[in-house]
Amino acid sequence: MSTLLTDDFNRANGGVGAAYTTIPAGGFWTGATVNTNVCDLTPDPSGSRRNDTVLPNDQWAGCTLANIFAVGGGNDGPGVAIRINTSNGAMYFVACATDKTQVWYVDSGGGFTSKATGSGWSASDQVYHEVQGTAAVVRKGGSPGSGGTSMATYTASELSSGGGGVAGSGAGGTSRIDNFTLGDFGGGAAGLTVPLSVSVRQAVSRASHF
Amino acid sequence: MSLFVVPVVQSGRFFTPKYIHGVLPSYTVANFPHGTFLVSAEATQQQQDDISAHADAIVIPPLDDGVALNATVNTLESLDVPAQWVTADMTYRTVVRTVFGAMEFLGRVSAIAATQIPLAGHLGDTFASLPLAVRNAMTQAASELGLSTSGVTGSTTVRQILAIVGAQYAGGSMSFGAFNGIL
Numbered sequence: 001m002s003t004l005l006t007d008d009f010n011r012a013n014g015g016v017g018a019a020y021t022t023i024p025a026g027g028f029w030t031g032a033t034v035n036t037n038v039c040d041l042t043p044d045p046s047g048s049r050r051n052d053t054v055l056p057n058d059q060w061a062g063c064t065l066a067n068i069f070a071v072g073g074g075n076d077g078p079g080v081a082i083r084i085n086t087s088n089g090a091m092y093f094v095a096c097a098t099d100k101t102q103v104w105y106v107d108s109g110g111g112f113t114s115k116a117t118g119s120g121w122s123a124s125d126q127v128y129h130e131v132q133g134t135a136a137v138v139r140k141g142g143s144p145g146s147g148g149t150s151m152a153t154y155t156a157s158e159l160s161s162g163g164g165g166v167a168g169s170g171a172g173g174t175s176r177i178d179n180f181t182l183g184d185f186g187g188g189a190a191g192l193t194v195p196l197s198v199s200v201r202q203a204v205s206r207a208s209h210f
Numbered sequence: 211m212s213l214f215v216v217p218v219v220q221s222g223r224f225f226t227p228k229y230i231h232g233v234l235p236s237y238t239v240a241n242f243p244h245g246t247f248l249v250s251a252e253a254t255q256q257q258q259d260d261i262s263a264h265a266d267a268i269v270i271p272p273l274d275d276g277v278a279l280n281a282t283v284n285t286l287e288s289l290d291v292p293a294q295w296v297t298a299d300m301t302y303r304t305v306v307r308t309v310f311g312a313m314e315f316l317g318r319v320s321a322i323a324a325t326q327i328p329l330a331g332h333l334g335d336t337f338a339s340l341p342l343a344v345r346n347a348m349t350q351a352a353s354e355l356g357l358s359t360s361g362v363t364g365s366t367t368v369r370q371i372l373a374i375v376g377a378q379y380a381g382g383s384m385s386f387g388a389f390n391g392i393l
Contacts, residue, residue: 100235111225114225114226116239116387117235117236152238153238155240155385157241157314157321157355158317158320159321
């Protein structure tokens with residue numbers, strides 16, 4: 001398990017930087033910005049993919065929550081995204097609020113399909129958004145791949161690869177994160193949680209007749 | 211823990227499970243055909259009763275119960291889910307695993323092909339008759355999900371392909387939201 005990138009956003013206010021590409025899915029995303037040394041994701045929706053860090057298919061993204069709010073019946077909040085398609089922006093991202101966890105699958109046309117929900121967060125909480133095979137989890141605290149509290153789990157059946165980034169929205173409040181990180185699970189097979197069904201199927205001969 | 215099949219509600223660009231989103235605090239969804247989601251959630255008996263009171267919602271019976279054969283087949287087929295493989299000696303757990311697997315495969319195919327794969331009226335289509343992009347997406351999806359395609363030829367129907375794929379999920383436990391490692 002390795003941390004491949006860390007960004008503390010400690011730089012001048014403005015665009016988040018050339019190492020980030022605004023999410024293209026649907027054509028309505030606003031790129032992330034830097035505001036007082038944290039990453040602002042308040043415009044609805046905001047998101048940027050880190051374009052200089054190649055991630056393996058099994059990957060994780062993390063951040064600390066700087067500014068979050070209660071969404072009530074809404075679906076907003078800041079977070080991190082994984083398996084972001086490098087051409088069309090399809091991805092999985094988690095929006096963290098004080099009263100809710102909301103995981104979205106965003107398709108290439110910009111449709112948001114709810115994958116999972118869970119309980120709420122506090123400012124300064126550590127977020128880990130992880131995927132191994134088709135098993136994905138959003139974790140509060142702990143460390144990548146273990147510990148902390150599982151806030152939501154889902155099956156990442158739509159996307160098998162892609163990059164990592166930041167995403168969110170702030171309808172009703174300010175959405176900001178800090179200390180964005182990306183990593184992999186390489187070199188640490190012990191302790192991986194893989195659905196048994198996948199293990200069984202992968203043991204099956206894969207003679208292809210398609 | 212409960213499993214539901216409920217309609218997809220679209221509000222603008224958002225797609226969420228009807229009767230569940232904003233009602234149950236924690237849930238996980240899997241794509242299902244015919245404009246529905248399969249949903250795993252923690253729900254009280256009252257919440258289950260409230261949801262099952264809606265004619266377009268289904269609460270799946272306890273997983274280790276034997277299936278009500280005709281009702282199960284008819285319900286699945288009405289959702290465009292191939293179900294002729296269901297037999298009277300099966301439990302709901304086997305049926306859910308199989309269908310979950312078939313739909314996971316279909317979801318991956320749709321994502322790769324960047325289009326929804328219609329099932330209504332197309333279950334009898336043969337593999338050879340499908341558009342090249344869909345055939346290639348099926349091949350890629352099977353490889354990525356570690357699925358065997360043994361037995362699939364050009365004359366195999368979509369109905370048969372989904373049954374072949376789904377059967378590979380029936381033998382082992384899996385995780386799906388609240389059913390973490392035990393489905």
